[in-house]
Amino acid sequence: MWSRGGSRILGLVASAALLVVACGGGSDEAYAPPKTGAGIYEASCATCHGKSGQGFVGPSLVDTAVEYPDVADEIAVVTNGIGEMPAWGGRFTTKQIATVVDYTRTRFATGSSTTTNPNTSGPPAPSSP
Ligand code: HEC
Numbered sequence: 006m007w008s009r010g011g012s013r014i015l016g017l018v019a020s021a022a023l024l025v026v027a028c029g030g031g032s033d034e035a036y037a038p039p040k041t042g043a044g045i046y047e048a049s050c051a052t053c054h055g056k057s058g059q060g061f062v063g064p065s066l067v068d069t070a071v072e073y074p075d076v077a078d079e080i081a082v083v084t085n086g087i088g089e090m091p092a093w094g095g096r097f098t099t100k101q102i103a104t105v106v107d108y109t110r111t112r113f114a115t116g117s118s119t120t121t122n123p124n125t126s127g128p129p130a131p132s133s134p
Contacts, residue, residue: 038097038101040101040104041104041108042104042105042107042108042109042112043108043112045097045101045104045105045108046105046108046109046112049093049096049097049105050063050105050109053090054066054109057113058109058112058113062089063089063090066109066113067113067114068114069106069109069110069113069114070110070114071114076103076106076107076110079106079109079110080099080102080103080106083102083105083106084099084102
């Protein structure tokens with residue numbers, strides 16, 4: 006008698022938990038994605054590229070403005086993904102990607118800015134196989 010009551014309660018708890026899982030996840034209202042370059046970077050990029058763009062699982066982003074003299078190329082890499090890095094195009098709007106790319110170029114880059122061509126003293130671009 007005790008055990009029957011107990012299992013009924015357990016069943017109720019289990020279905021309540023299922024309901025919470027079914028309704029609780031993935032609600033767009035609950036999660037406001039960050040809008041600033043720093044916010045996006047820290048939320049989505051820093052885990053792999055390091056808080057200061059120094060690199061970790063992913064490569065250092067310090068030289069991206071040298072590697073990608075045209076900012077559009079870096080935006081394309083982030084949008085479409087490259088190698089081990091997932092594509093971010095489905096997660097962020099074009100504007101958000103441009104914002105975070107701009108952030109990496111202005112914040113981490115060694116002495117270069119977003120708009121000037123930094124192609125002055127950088128190492129030669131590696132030839133890809
Ligand atoms: C899951 C880990 C991971 C996350 C998160 C991540 N990246 Fe990457 N990223 C990588 C890896 C690994 C590479 C190198 C891929 C390759 O070249 O094979 C890379 C490459 C890049 C490159 C090209 C760098 C180069 O030297 O060519 C850029 C730019 C970049 N990531 C920007 C970003 C931005 C911006 C974000 C956040 C929206 C981000 N990444 C989030 C792992 C990650």
